[in-house]
Amino acid sequence: MTNPTELLRSRYGEIPFNPEIEWNDSLTALLSHRSIRSYLSDPLPPGTLELLIAAAQSASTSSNLQTWSVVAVEDQQRKEELSKLAGNQAHIKQVPLFLVWLADLARLSYVADSRGISHDALEYLEMFVMATIDATLAAQNAAVAAESLGLGTVYIGGIRNRPQEVAEILNLPSSVYAVFGLCVGYPNPEVEAAIKPRLPQSAILHRETYKFAEQEEAIAHYNDIIKEFYTEQKMNVPGDFFPNPLFFDFSFSSEIS
Template sequence: MSEFSPHISPLHKRYRQDLAMPESWNETLDIILSHRSVRGYLPDALAPDVLPAIIAAASSAATSSNLQSWSVIAVEDPARKARLSAIAHNQKHVIDAPIFLVWLVDLNRSHKIAELHGEASEGLSYLETFLVGVVDATLAAQNAMIAAESFGLGSIFIGGMRNDPLAVAAELDLPPNVFALFGQCIGKPDPARPSDVKPRLPKEAVLFREQYGFDEKAMAAVQAYDARAREFQREQGMREQDWTRQISKRVNSEASLDGRHVMRQVLMQLGFGLK
């Protein structure tokens, strides 16, 4: 079921179910379905033309009202990566990866553009506008992930930037109305620390037709996933635990947000109106 099973179809690897491959398939789907987060990197620098290609892919994502309300900071300085790693609760891959991207919700640029034209920028102080920035930055980052993987590189997103957004803002010299949404390691995967495709919920749990329908059948599909998640954990030498149990622990209290329950106040400190 892992690297050692080359004949398993991409669909089977993703869902660990016996599913017929659709007639229509292509190499783009092969790349998307073989995504796995990579936590072990070789120190090799990226070829110089790789980052521009990754950013061109990011810039090709759709963007709400063409606002393009994201930016990204490429961090290569080892000392800065080490400080960002510390903020992310010492995730070593942030240091080991040759490049660490920090994806930003960037409403500063729109503020400056409004100023340029002598306009007010009241529309930027609403929760809706912040959401637009989150959506835009996320779509851009996911395109960057796929682009990196298309080069045979490994990558992982790092939500740990939100452990201390004010410290990240100081480290990266962010102006008001800019928020480090998450980071992204990119580099050559260390073959000594292979990762594998992690199974996902079956479509019966996530795809509804015409109207929302999370019924008993969908819940049964969710529960059937527990065994597949356990199988993956076993293969990876991870501690075995039902996925449904992990999720219920992850949502059970304010404490389960691990200090991030203050995000609204922090965002307002960073200048966002969130009206």
């Protein structure tokens, strides 16, 4: 799907506006994103991983501190172990490449120690947040790059379900934690994945100051759109998407769509 109007209709369940800006391939790639949860076992071409990491390292990073790392997992047994820890999500086992994105303050700590410099600032909450953001920006660049190569992706938030066990499997040092995982592989053509509608822009776009005024109407409208989407996809239709009880129950295995 490359038609701008149809892409916008898929993303919002309707045509929210008529874009007057000249369209391009980057916009098509971004608006075409969908989560893939069924993969072929086909290996990725040589150099693919390194290219994805180059894209990741091209993302913005606060003060050029680059407070992130990533573990590329291709070993089947290790993928199976991580799958169990992340809520038994089958696609982690299916996919040829599973990337675990890390907020990494250990490298800065090592550099400071090796130079006899104090690194008390690494204990600040701001550094924890900064490392998490750095990892997230890098991962999103990699995901977009992967999709541009015809690969499918899905983020795995459930990797945070059992952080200590994940750290042991990946041999993570102190001051490093797994933010999320990312499946990368060729989508199974027999399992169709649709573009999931998002909230209306009136719910998330605030001009100048934050406004609650249109939230109730926007959420009600979104509930109608997402129910129709689930019905069309022959999926179980939940109650109102908002409030969704999953968001208040942290026992569930999170997965980012």
